[in-house]
Amino acid sequence: MPISRSWLLAAALALPGVPQHRATAQAASRAVAARPRLVVFLTVDQLRPDYLDRWARQLTGGLARLSQRGAFFPNAYQDHAITETAPGHASTMSGRFPRSTGIVRNSAGVEDPQAPLLTSRDPAASPYRFRGSTLIDWMRSSDPRSRALSISRKDRGAILPLGRAKQSVFWYATSAGEFTTSRYYGDTLPSWIRRVNARRVPQSLAGQSWTLLLPAREYPEPDSVPQESGGRDFVFPHTLSTDPARAASELPSTPWMDRLTLDAALEGLQALDLGRGPQTDLLAISLSATDYVGHRYGPDSREQHDNVLRLDRALGAFIDSLFRIRDSSTIVFALTADHGVTSFPELVAQRTGRAPPPRYDVSTAMRTLRDLLQTAGVGMDAVDFDGTLVSVDRSAFARVRIDPDPLLARFAATLRQRPGIARVDRVRDLAQRDTLRDPVTRRWLHMLPPDTNIEYVVTPVQGAYPAGAQIAEHGSPYDDDARVPLIFYGAGIRPGRIVDRALVVDAAPTLARVLGITPFERLDGHVLSRALTDGAR
Numbered sequence: 212m213p214i215s216r217s218w219l220l221a222a223a224l225a226l227p228g229v230p231q232h233r234a235t236a237q238a239a240s241r242a243v244a245a246r247p248r249l250v251v252f253l254t255v256d257q258l259r260p261d262y263l264d265r266w267a268r269q270l271t272g273g274l275a276r277l278s279q280r281g282a283f284f285p286n287a288y289q290d291h292a293i294t295e296t297a298p299g300h301a302s303t304m305s306g307r308f309p310r311s312t313g314i315v316r317n318s319a320g321v322e323d324p325q326a327p328l329l330t331s332r333d334p335a336a337s338p339y340r341f342r343g344s345t346l347i348d349w350m351r352s353s354d355p356r357s358r359a360l361s362i363s364r365k366d367r368g369a370i371l372p373l374g375r376a377k378q379s380v381f382w383y384a385t386s387a388g389e390f391t392t393s394r395y396y397g398d399t400l401p402s403w404i405r406r407v408n409a410r411r412v413p414q415s416l417a418g419q420s421w422t423l424l425l426p427a428r429e430y431p432e433p434d435s436v437p438q439e440s441g442g443r444d445f446v447f448p449h450t451l452s453t454d455p456a457r458a459a460s461e462l463p464s465t466p467w468m469d470r471l472t473l474d475a476a477l478e479g480l481q482a483l484d485l486g487r488g489p490q491t492d493l494l495a496i497s498l499s500a501t502d503y504v505g506h507r508y509g510p511d512s513r514e515q516h517d518n519v520l521r522l523d524r525a526l527g528a529f530i531d532s533l534f535r536i537r538d539s540s541t542i543v544f545a546l547t548a549d550h551g552v553t554s555f556p557e558l559v560a561q562r563t564g565r566a567p568p569p570r571y572d573v574s575t576a577m578r579t580l581r582d583l584l585q586t587a588g589v590g591m592d593a594v595d596f597d598g599t600l601v602s603v604d605r606s607a608f609a610r611v612r613i614d615p616d617p618l619l620a621r622f623a624a625t626l627r628q629r630p631g632i633a634r635v636d637r638v639r640d641l642a643q644r645d646t647l648r649d650p651v652t653r654r655w656l657h658m659l660p661p662d663t664n665i666e667y668v669v670t671p672v673q674g675a676y677p678a679g680a681q682i683a684e685h686g687s688p689y690d691d692d693a694r695v696p697l698i699f700y701g702a703g704i705r706p707g708r709i710v711d712r713a714l715v716v717d718a719a720p721t722l723a724r725v726l727g728i729t730p731f732e733r734l735d736g737h738v739l740s741r742a743l744t745d746g747a748r
């Protein structure tokens with residue numbers, strides 16, 4: 212891999228008074244030493260950036276280290292409309308929006324009946340829907356020795372950051388209470404992951420209680436909020452089942468899940484001998500407890516507060532351990548999230564004294580759609596509506612010689628009248644709108660691939676939840692769900708809090724610049740030069 216010119220320049224300029232030929236030689240050796248041998252890419256599922264400020268005083272571990280000593284962008288965004296886990300993870304290391312990765316929603320994410328899991332009956336999964344390349348592909352194109360390990364509680368959290376690359380990819384199968392992978396990646400589990408599983412840590416936690424890390428007075432949030440957890444088990448302590456298998460399936464909703472994932476990541480790093488050079492390797496970790504805790508108890512809960520503190524401590528221990536076994540000066544970290552989350556509307560209303568936005572219910576509109584299709588004599592499959600996206604099979608209309616446009620317009624008009632619905636947009640009209648001042652339009656345009664059959668998109672009122680939702684929600688194009696932290700730390704990174712707007716799709720091109728490699732396709736993101744030690748150049 213060629214040493215990037217900017218590294219050489221940065222090193223040479225730091226040596227005033229040294230003869231030029233010696234300076235160049237020293238600079239070259241320093242540049243070799245400084246080029247990272249390991250990228251650690253952390254995705255925290257459902258992490259809002261305001262958590263890092265809200266509880267900053269109590270952060271002492273990894274979140275403190277990264278946000279205070281790294282380049283921290285608190286105003287970063289997943290700049291697409293369906294702020295779900297699969298599209299968010301697909302954007303982290305591809306540098307591209309969902310319209311280009313092809314990963315549009317969770318329900319069309321990684322499930323693939325042709326890729327069953329090796330050791331469990333959890334859903335079969337592969338990245339076959341993913342389009343294009345990611346950071347690990349560019350790294351391997353520059354140096355074929357580069358390797359990656361990706362690990363998560365969730366299949367989509369482990370798979371999508373690496374795109375289609377057949378590297379070491381593992382996730383936690385709830386039904387088995389252990390880490391596994393799918394046939395897309397291999398036919399046998401390596402001995403190190405079998406060793407992790409053989410310890411049966413999840414099962415050994417049966418009967419254990421999740422209690423507060425700090426004294427209760429350190430948590431301003433009320434504990435007893437019946438809105439949380441569907442009205443059951445919403446007060447500390449939260450105790451796992453005494454049955455080992457059930458405890459293992461309950462584990463993802465507790466902070467223990469992230470510790471298990473981080474421990475497995477370290478064990479994998481050592482077993483695979485990643486990060487020793489001379490090539491650069493990649494360790495991708497997606498931590499899911501924040502998402503499970505956030506859904507169950509909400510972003511304003513005492514549970515989320517405690518979970519983030521415990522995540523901070525677990526990440527701190529992880530980084531300390533990593534620095535004991537690898538040279539810290541050769542590691543660059545990135546941390547971001549796949550999406551944020553919206554507060555329970557009724558709890559916001561209690562705090563502000565204003566009426567909550569109405570919960571929206573599209574079931575009557577679905578009945579209207581069925582009536583319209585029946586009257587027109589078109590099959591029920593000709594239009595699919597999942598509550599957000601309206602997909603149209605135009606060939607089904609053509610077969611019976613019917614123009615679908617008036618029918619779709621009538622359906623859209625019905626939807627627009629529903630309480631809690633802000634707008635229903637025809638996709639082909641979006642490109643004519645002002646994408647600068649209208650982020651909802653921009654985020655929809657970033658969402659949909661050009662070859663999609665999605666013709667209308669439905670956007671709820673800001674802050675509104677679907678009728679009947681018992682858990683905290685994300686998935687909307689609004690900032691509560693779209694805004695996430697973006698942090699870089701370590702080799703090649705200039706520390707500082709940078710309030711400029713940044714996008715998650717900027718992460719991959721920025722890391723590529725740090726590594727001195729070139730992405731080999733057109734990206735949506737840009738290099739965040741202000742985060743780099745050689746950024747002024």
Ligand SMILES: [Zn+2]
Nearest residue numbers: 256257296549
């Ligand atoms: Zn998620």
